Amino acid sequence: MNKKPIATELRLAVVLVPLMAVLSVLSPRFLTLDNLTNVVWSVCLIGILSSGAIYPRITGGIDLSLGSTAALSGIVVDLFMNRMGIPWIPSILMTVVIGALVGLFNGFIVAKIKIPAFVVTMAAKTYLYGIALVVSQGAMLAILEPRPFILISTGRFLGLPNPIYIMVALAVTSQFVLRRTAFGRQVMAVGSNEVAARLSGVDPDRVRLISYTISGGTSAVGGVILASLTQQVFAAAASGIELDVMTALVIGGTSAVGGRGSVLGALIGAIMVAFIINGLNLMNIPAPFHPIVTGSVIILALLLNEGYLVPKRRTLSRA
Amino acid sequence: MTKVENGADLLLECRSITKSYSGHVVLDAVDFSVRRGEVHALVGENGAGKSTLIKIVTGATGRDSGEMVYDGTVVPMEHLRRDAEALGIAVIYQELSLIPGMTVAQNIFLGKEPLRPLTRLIDVRKMNDQARELIDRYNFPLKPTDLIDNISIAQRQLVEILKALSGKASIMIMDEPTSSLTKTEVEMLFKIIALLKSEGISVLYISHRMEEVYALSDRVTVLRDGKLVKVLDKEEISPEEIIRLMIGHKLEEKAVQHELTPKGGKVVLEVRGLTSVGKFEDLSFDLHEGEVLGIGGLVGSGRTELVRALYGADSFDAGTIRYLGKEWVPSVRKSIEGGIGFIPEERRLQGILATQSITRNIGIPNLDLIAPRGIVSVKEEDRRAARGIELLNVKPPRPEQLVGNLSGGNQQKVVLAKWLVRDLKLIFIDEPTVGIDIGAKEEIYDHIRALSARGVSVLLVSSDLPELTRLSDRVIVLRQGRFFQEFRECVLTGEKILRAASGIREGDDE
Known part of the structure; x- marks a missing residue:
């Protein structure tokens, strides 16, 4: 019965292969282990953030504060571990809880006070950045300890970087929740038709609260991974990453108006975004040109997902 | 365009208008005319073709055949909204078409704002002055600078009327203008209609409320099943006569009358003194096991609001509900878990994902x-x-x-x-067959009957009179939010329901 989303994901995978082929022709360094490992890092970060950010998106909202939440989380986990001397595991858990609370607060304003999510989370992005500046005293802080914390991101297990496992675990969980739980059904229903969902026994406010809470939580996880990887934290650490996440979601077929979405699709989207940016770097195309390319890719993906570029069969499979 | 002499004082004359949607004839050679400066009511049951006729006049849809003459001008087959506006045909839409976030004056002069001669920028002061002049002329309770968001529905209707008057409207079409107004607001609207009439502007008025039609109209056109039944002159107008003409003596009379046989048995839902301020007041009734209880009444009589409150979709202010013998404060969640279902009024907006x-x-x-x-x-x-x-x-x-x-x-x-x-015990059904084809309709009727046969109680709201008469075991008619009449153990016809809904009281069985 999930024929449609699988079709979307398959189509994406089919686009991915020629993309890799083109990139490896354009730059001989593309298909090297070093380079692919590099790409994996950014895929992991975008993938982790997407697996939570997909919930508000499907309900018809958006979480633009996830970059600021991630950066703040890095600063907070450092504060707990290195300035307050709390062991690393409880520090991480507390940080994730704080991220979730930030999301809960966003969700509260969106669901109960009925202010558009775009505005609410845009404001949150700004004030969270401010809080991050205050807590870090505007400085870039290096995290050299504790060792296990650094190993979270830099270590490997069975030859693969650890964040891959974290991303896969989160994405699989998220996809499971979305596809196989009552809550996932309710998220889809609220995004599709809130009034009808309410009359069928769904509580849209509760669904929104939980959705933003999840997004806040995964943003904190992303922030911790980023801190562990780069071994430095600062207020602007993940600045702009929300746009990459939204790009991954759009490419992955999460509907811009809600009611539709797939984490697997978003992961493939994340890989494509990362590949494209990596390819541009390898070809020595100056950074200012990158947003032009990623922006165009969003439009292309939208056209493709809404069935504009593939004439016949698409409209049938949407029917 | 050619000028036509029609001799009479006709502003609008339609001859033999025919329209069908995908093979289904909705208007069948209808003649229709409106005189200069008259208030003309257009009445008919749901599906009689009123809206389609209005849409053709206002250019919202095209006609298949037939002639139309407006103000001496032959209206061509290709007649679009902007052509209608240019002719002086103005519509006050049911779903108001004003733009929130803009002022009264901005809305009135939308698209025809007075400009400063040199800069071609909007002359705000002049626009507000002109708006004030209009408002003062009709003595409306409005300020040119009021934001649309901050004024009542009734005031918004006034703005719509001013918007039409600021053009060169010679006819004002009002589609169910009173359905969302309070009593004082309705009275004000009546005064305005009289005022428009005294200025020589014709008013074409669509309403289900007989007393309004009766009080206001100079002439009434009655449509039934897409055909013209009769045009009544002022002295011929009476609510009884209009209803008789609307329902008619159809060939399939057998199908639309129904012998009511109330079911006894266990009381499933017991409602006492239920009140929701401004929606319905002091409603009490019992619903028995396996019974189909029909709720009749006009749009706005509180039927939908009642079932929504019973289901738990909206709250209410006073009264008690007992479900299966127990005190019951409904919420949607509780209702569903307790074996209650709900088919909402608007399928696309409220029913489906x-x-x-x-x-x-x-x-x-x-x-x-x-x-x-x-x-x-x-x-x-x-x-x-x-x-x-x-x-x-x-x-x-x-x-x-x-x-x-x-x-x-x-x-x-x-x-x-x-x-x-x-596993249901009770289901609330609001307008189950609006806009669906006859085959599906009959299938849905079969299911409602089967539910009842299985012992499921049904509370059925419908504006489709044959539907209500055929399916119900008992019917309660609401009027202006209050209980008006109950029909039980009698031969029920659509006419009886409509008469009650229109406020005509009579014996249960005549």
């Missing part, structure tokens, strides 16, 4: 059964969806089909299927 599959749509109110511990049993979900599709004969019978792409009748079947795959 258009972007979701049939399976998901059927699943959503049944999550307590298919995901008892939060994890969906796909097997159970598929099983219930398959059962729903088979039970209701949904076409195409493909569970993964998106419901938004089904026909109206099949969408409504899916909405019904959501509840039929559960």
Whole structure:
């Protein structure tokens, strides 16, 4: 019965292969282990953030504060571990809880006070950045300890970087929740038709609260991974990453108006975004040109997902 | 365009207007005319063709054949909204067409703002002055600088009227203008209609409220099943006569009258003194096991509000409800878990998840059964969806089909299927067959009868009189939010319901 989303994901995978082929022709360094490992890092970060950010998106909202939440989380986990001397595991858990609370607060304003999510989370992005500046005293802080914390991101297990496992675990969980739980059904229903969902026994406010809470939580996880990887934290650490996440979601077929979405699709989207940016770097195309390319890719993906570029069969499979 | 001499004082003359939608004739050679400076009411049951006729006059839809002359000008077959406006045909829309966030003056002069000669910028002061002049002329309670968001529905209607008057409207068409107004607001509207009339502007008025039609109109045109029945002159107008003409003595009289046989048995729902301020007041009734209780009344009589409150979708202010003998304060969640279903009035807006599959749509109110511990049993979900599709004969019978792409009748079947795959004791059904084809209609009727035969109680709201008469075991008619009359143990006809809904009291069995 999930024929449609699988079709979307398959189509994406089919686009991915020629993309890799083109990139490896354009730059001989593309298909090297070093380079692919590099790409994996950014895929992991975008993938982790997407697996939570997909919930508000499907309900018809958006979480633009996830970059600021991630950066703040890095600063907070450092504060707990290195300035307050709390062991690393409880520090991480507390940080994730704080991220979730930030999301809960966003969700509260969106669901109960009925202010558009775009505005609410845009404001949150700004004030969270401010809080991050205050807590870090505007400085870039290096995290050299504790060792296990650094190993979270830099270590490997069975030859693969650890964040891959974290991303896969989160994405699989998220996809499971979305596809196989009552809550996932309710998220889809609220995004599709809130009034009808309410009359069928769904509580849209509760669904929104939980959705933003999840997004806040995964943003904190992303922030911790980023801190562990780069071994430095600062207020602007993940600045702009929300746009990459939204790009991954759009490419992955999460509907811009809600009611539709797939984490697997978003992961493939994340890989494509990362590949494209990596390819541009390898070809020595100056950074200012990158947003032009990623922006165009969003439009292309939208056209493709809404069935504009593939004439016949698409409209049938949407029917 | 050619000028035509019609001799009489006719402003609008339609001859032999015919229109069909996909083979179904909705207007059959209808003649219709409006005189200069008269108030003309257009009446008929739902589906009689009133709206279609209005749409043709205002250019919202085209006609298949027939002639139209407006103010001495032959109206060509290609007649669009802007052509109608240019002719002086103005419409006060039911769903108001004003722009929120803009002022009264900005709305009145939208698209025709006075400009400063040199800069071609909007002359705000002049616009506000002109708006004030208009407002003062009619003595409306408005300020040019009021924001649309901050004024009442009645005031918004006034702005719509001013907007039309600021053009060169010679006819003002009002579609159910009083359905959302309070009593004092209605009185004000009546005064305004008289004022328009005294200025020589014709008013074409569509309403289900007989006393209004009676009080206001110079002439009444009655439509039935897409045909013109009669045009009544002032002295011929009476509510009884209008209703008689609207219902008519149809050939299929047998089908629309129905012998009521109330069911005794256990009381499933007991409602006492239920009140929701401004919506309905002091309603009391019992609903028995397996009974189909019809709720009749005009649009705005509080029927929909009543079932929404009983289901728990809206709150109420006073009164008590007992369900299965126990005190009951409804919430949607409690209702569903307690075996109560709900078919809402507007399928697209309230009933279906258009972007979701049939399976998901059927699943959503049944999550307590298919995901008892939060994890969906796909097997159970598929099983219930398959059962729903088979039970209701949904076409195409493909569970993964998106419901938004089904026909109206099949969408409504899916909405019904959501509840039929559960163990129900009671279901609230609001307008079950609006805009769906006859075949699907009959199938839905069969299901409502089958529910009742199985002992499920049904509270049925419908504006479709034959539907209400055929399905109900007993009918309660509401009027202006209050109980007006109950029909039991009698031969019920649509006419009786309509008379009661219009405020004409009579014996239960005559």
